[in-house]
Amino acid sequence: MQNLNDRLAAYLDKVRALEDANTDLEVKIREWYKKQGPGPERDYSPYYRTIEELRSKVLGATVDNANLLLQIDNARLTADDFRTKFETEQALRLSVESDINGLRRVLDELTLSRADLEMQIENLKEELAYLKKNHEEVSALSAGTHRVCDA
Incomplete structure (x- = not known):
């Protein structure tokens, strides 16, 4: 049992020694990071102005593109x-042209019919004139025969 206690004590001493070494290493690491860490704060404000100008140009170009x-x-x-x-x-023009062509045919037919009717009117006028002349001649002859019969 004494042996186990001695071994446990040795183990605990070893753990303490490792913890002390770990603490020393952590301190050395922190110091190293402080030395090697980032330098002084840099001023990026000129870059921010440039970035904002470029953003506004891109936005303007996007709006112009959308307008186009x-x-x-x-x-x-x-x-x-x-x-x-x-x-x-x-x-509509083709339809009207078709209608016009159809109406031209109808107009031509009507012109022919009108010419035919005008010829018929002329013939009837001539026939009427002939009949009137014939009637006058017949009337004159019959009036002459009536005079002869009355005498």
Whole structure:
């Protein structure tokens, strides 16, 4: 048992010695870090000003880019609108031209019909004039025969 106690005491002495050595090492490490650590505080304020200027330039360029994209999109939409209007008006023009061609045919037919009717009117006028002349001649002859019969 004495042997175990001696061994335990030796072990505890060894642990204390290691703890003391560890404490010394920690102190030496802290001192080394103090010597080797970062130097004096540096003034980064000029860099911050430069960074802020660059950020504002980037933000301005981003806004300009967004405006350009918006203008491009608006131009595309306007072009699409004009294309649609053009196609609609072109279809309407073709329809009107087709109607005009159809009406020209109808006008030609009506002109021919009118010319035919005018010829018929002229023929009827000639026939009426002929009938009037014939009637007058017949009337004159029959009036002459009535005079002869009365006498």
